[in-house]
Amino acid sequence: MPGDPKDPRDVSKRADPHRDVTGALHDVSNALTVMLGWIGEARLADATRESIEDALTIVEQRARAARDVARRAIGASLPGPDEDRFAGEIIAEVVASLAVEAQRAKVKLVAHVPPEAARARLMPATDVAQVVTNLVLNAIAYAPRGTEIAVTVVAGEAQATIDVIDTGPGVSDERRESIFEGDSAREGGAGVGLRHARAMARAANGDLELLTARGALGAHFRATWPRVDAMPPAPRSVPRLKIFEGTRILVVEDDAHVTQLLEAALTARGAEVTIARTHAELDAALLTGPHDAVLIDLSPIAADPDAAIASLRASSPNATLVVISGSALELPASLQTGGVRFVRKPFEVGEIVAALAAGRT
Numbered sequence: 001m002p003g004d005p006k007d008p009r010d011v012s013k014r015a016d017p018h019r020d021v022t023g024a025l026h027d028v029s030n031a032l033t034v035m036l037g038w039i040g041e042a043r044l045a046d047a048t049r050e051s052i053e054d055a056l057t058i059v060e061q062r063a064r065a066a067r068d069v070a071r072r073a074i075g076a077s078l079p080g081p082d083e084d085r086f087a088g089e090i091i092a093e094v095v096a097s098l099a100v101e102a103q104r105a106k107v108k109l110v111a112h113v114p115p116e117a118a119r120a121r122l123m124p125a126t127d128v129a130q131v132v133t134n135l136v137l138n139a140i141a142y143a144p145r146g147t148e149i150a151v152t153v154v155a156g157e158a159q160a161t162i163d164v165i166d167t168g169p170g171v172s173d174e175r176r177e178s179i180f181e182g183d184s185a186r187e188g189g190a191g192v193g194l195r196h197a198r199a200m201a202r203a204a205n206g207d208l209e210l211l212t213a214r215g216a217l218g219a220h221f222r223a224t225w226p227r228v229d230a231m232p233p234a235p236r237s238v239p240r241l242k243i244f245e246g247t248r249i250l251v252v253e254d255d256a257h258v259t260q261l262l263e264a265a266l267t268a269r270g271a272e273v274t275i276a277r278t279h280a281e282l283d284a285a286l287l288t289g290p291h292d293a294v295l296i297d298l299s300p301i302a303a304d305p306d307a308a309i310a311s312l313r314a315s316s317p318n319a320t321l322v323v324i325s326g327s328a329l330e331l332p333a334s335l336q337t338g339g340v341r342f343v344r345k346p347f348e349v350g351e352i353v354a355a356l357a358a359g360r361t
Contacts, residue, residue, distance in 0.1 A: 017196060017199035017200045017202075017203050020073070020196060020199065021073050021074075022196075023073075023195070023196030023199065023200075024069050024070060024072070024073035025073075026134075026193050026196055027066070027069050027130050027133075027134070027196065028066045028069055028070060031062040031063070031065055031066035031069070032066070033101065033137070034058065034059075034062045034097045034098065034100075034101070034133075035058075035059045035062050035063060035066075037100035037101055037104075038055040038056075038058050038059050038097070038100055039055070039059060040100070041055050041100055042055040042056065042059075058093075058096060058097045061093060061097070062097060065126050065129065065130070068126055069126070069130070083123065083124075083125060084121045084122060084123035084124075084125060084228040084229075085121065085122065085123075085125035085128075086118060086119055086120070086121060086122075087113065087117055087118060087119075087120040087121070087122050087128075087153050087155070087160050087162075088113050088117070088118025088119065088153070089118075090122065090125055090128050090129050090132070091111050091113055091132065091151055091153055091162070092111065092113075093129065094129050094132045094133050094136065094151075095109050095111045095136075095151060097133070098133065098136050098137065098140070101137065101140050102140055102149070105140045105141075105143065105145065106145040106146060107139075107140060107143045107144075107145065107146070107147055107148065107149055107166075108147070108148045108149070109136065109148075109149050109151065110148055110149070110150050110151070111150075111151045111152075111153075112150060112151070112152040112153070113151075113152075113153045114153075114154075116155050117153040117154055117155040117160060118153070119155075120153070120155040120160045120227050120229065121227060121228040121229040122160060122225050122226075122227065122228065123204070123228045124204065127200045127201075127203075127204060128162075128223075128225055130197070130200065131162075131197040131200055131201055131208065131223050132151065132162055132164065132223065134193045134194070134196075134197045135164040135197065135221050135223065136149065136151065136164055137193075138193065138194070138219075138221075139164055139165075139166035139168070139219065142166060142168030142169060142219070143166040143167060143168045143218075144167065144168060147166070147167045147168075148167070149164065149165070149166045150163070150164070150165045150166075151163070151164050152165070155227070156227075157227075157230060158226065158227060158230040159206065159224055159225060159226045159227055159230070160224075160225050160227055161222055161223070161224050161225075162222070162223040162224075162225065163211075163220060163221070163222050163223075164220075164221045164222075164223075165218060165219070165220045165221075166218045166219055167217050167218040168218050168219060169218075170217065170218050170219050171210055171219055176210050179194050179210070180194050180195055180198045180208070181195060194208070197223075201223050201224065201225065204225060204226065205226050206223065206224045206225040206226055207223070207224045208221065208222070208223045208224075209221070209222055209224075210222075241269070242269060242270030243269050243270065243353070243357065244266060244269045244270045244271035244356070245270035245271075246270070246272075247270070247271045247272070247292045247293065247356075248271070248272045248274070248290075248291045248292045248293075249266055249271045249272070249273050249274070249291060249292065249293045249294070249295065249356070250273075250274045250276065250285055250289075250291040250293070250294045250295070250296075250312075250316070250319075251263065251266075251273060251274070251275050251276070251294075251295045251296075252276045252282055252285075252294065252295065252296040252297060252300050252301065252308075253275070253276075253277065253295070253296075253297045253299075253300065253324070254277045254278065254297065254299050254300045255297070255299075256277075258297075258324075259275050259277065261349070262295065262349075262352065263275060265349045265352070265353075266352075269353065274288065274291070276300065277300060278300055279300055279301055279303060279304075279308065281300075282300065282301065282308060282311075282312075283311070286311055286312065286315040286316075287315075289315035289316045290315060290316040290317070290318070290319065291315070291316045291319050292316075292318075292319055292320065293319055293320040293321075293322065293356050293359060294312055294316065294319050294320070294321050294322065295322050295324050295352065295356075296309075296312070296321065296322070296323055296324065297323075297324050297325055298323070298325050299325075309321075320341070320355075320356060320359025321339065321340050321341065321359075322340075322341045322342070322343060322352070322355045322356060322359065323340060323341070323342045323343070324343050324345060324347065324352070325342075325344070325345060341355045341358065341359060343355050
């Protein structure tokens with residue numbers, strides 16, 4: 001589908017921000033600021049071997065990132081593809097690398113990255129780090145001494161949001177958009193950082209915006225970044241014969257893509273499907289029983305499979321039990337009795353349908 005030339009977020013009509021030499025120089029300057037700060041820390045008289053190693057690690061990371069920025073700006077190829085990485089790792093490195101700058105400014109950097117957000121994979125990782133670094137350095141420059149700068153990550157199904165919030169003077173309503181176009185009120189500022197950061201976010205099909213409401217204290221910037229590991233929406237199922245009409249099927253499986261497939265395929269055939277991804281969710285699902293059939297992977301019940309099977313059978317004594325597993329290990333004793341069907345992963349939906357149908361005869 002052709003892009004909209006009037007939409008500034010349209011990737012197809014945008015110049016590659018990585019070739020923006022001015023923006024690249026800005027990001028290299030940020031990297032040099034970080035490196036010089038940590039070199040200074042490593043040279044302190046009371047620096048330990050461990051603290052020096054930590055400082056050198058950060059200097060090396062930033063030096064490599066700056067090298068890649070410079071290479072891309074002049075049109076050279078990178079030594080390797082810029083990989084996707086966990087959001088938690090990226091944010092942790094940025095916050096750690098800016099600790100010296102925060103200490104000098106007498107402000108505190110705090111990262112709020114819950115486990116589900118920490119596991120979101122973002123790409124290009126270098127670009128994410130550059131954008132967040134830019135936002136945090138700006139916050140450090142404006143935040144009052146003794147205050148806190150929060151970096152918060154929230155993971156949605158298709159994208160992650162990274163918020164950087166300070167309690168400084170904020171941005172006036174008149175400058176809400178101009179700050180992304182080169183307008184800088186900072187002494188000595190060239191107005192490059194936010195413009196370049198937004199361009200990189202949009203090049204990745206994300207965005208960068210200012211969220212601070214009128215009259216609110218401080219500035220609240222939000223970078224939106226698509227997840228590499230985003231699960232595509234389930235495709236619409238072709239109408240099928242409702243062979244499982246009125247059948248209640250419990251799926252015990254911890255792989256999100258497998259549960260998505262089974263839920264779509266079985267509901268299209270008329271089944272009422274309940275998903276349990278963990279042992280705790282299984283306990284809750286059993287309270288809604290009895291079920292007519294159970295598809296069960298061993299991973300969610302690995303801690304105590306025999307107890308889980310006993311609970312299943314007590315809740316749904318007449319259910320067809322189908323084990324779906326790619327494990328080569330011997331089945332638990334509770335599954336070696338008669339009446340248990342087995343479908344090996346990787347499977348086709350037809351195999352699952354056949355196993356369930358056979359259990360009803």
